[in-house]
Amino acid sequence: MTAVGRPSGGGYPRGVATLSAVTRPHLLTAIAEYDDRGKEAFIGVYGLQPSTTEELVHEGRSYDAAVVVGVAHRYATGRVATSDELGKQADGVAALLRKHGFEVTPPQGAARTPARVTKPRATAPRTPRATTPRVSRSSADERPPVICPTCFTQLPATGTCDNCA
Template sequence: MTTVGSHPGGGYPRGVATLSAVTRPHLLTAIAEYDDRGKDAFIGVYGLQPSTTESLVHEGRSYDAAAVVGVAHRYATGRVAMSDELGKQADGVEALLRKHGFEVKDGASRPGAGAKAPARRAAARPAAARAPRPAPRAAAEERPPAICPTCFTQLPGTGVCDNCA
């Protein structure tokens, strides 16, 4: 399997993350996953580095802005945008979040911002809310309509042809 950036002609080269594909629904999905997992597990499962520069504030809770955007990038493109890729874009994370209506705060003066609030919310939610959603059921196969053998019209629910009976 080829990793991103190792194939000379394919994929995005390592170090470039295009954020134009990331939408508000992608960001909200990443926030929901952050809530479900908690900060440490969310950052750890994707191999991200905790950020101390910016915090995303949503519904009164603080989140690691770069981690949320990196995972939202995964929902948009299929590939997690790592912190070093996001840092190469001038105000890319902050601009993207503000563009989609989120509040962004400078977290440098508040170390550990976002570490506790999401974990409390995830623990307070009922287990049913944290359970994965079931896969959508396939539509029931439709039967062809019953046809009158004499006049070839569709039979009503009674099964008796109105024209031939």
């Protein structure tokens, strides 16, 4: 053990997700990615188990609370917090979300409200632009980018942050 009580192997032992590193911007980034990908693809990319105990409600939409926190943990630390790790934290997910000003509710029975059909966001009208056809990719082929835990920018292929090195 080192002087601060952490294992000398650098970091925390497996099976412990340190939610204290997760901030509101990390959570908002995870929510935006959830919106972009859609629920099934978002859960599939990260291999997390959907939560049956709590939903995050943000701007009138419902999200799987544990999955959003698990991915927000990735933005904070570079590693996705697994469903098992989050499940070991008694009320940790809900407490974290409430601490950062989010509403947490129990799921609405078996028929959960999909995130995309509730209240739409008010946005400025879009101007038409030339678009190229999108190529559909399987979410299984896609790897999440590695993020610097200090400055939260995407790391280059070398794995060393150009800003923090």
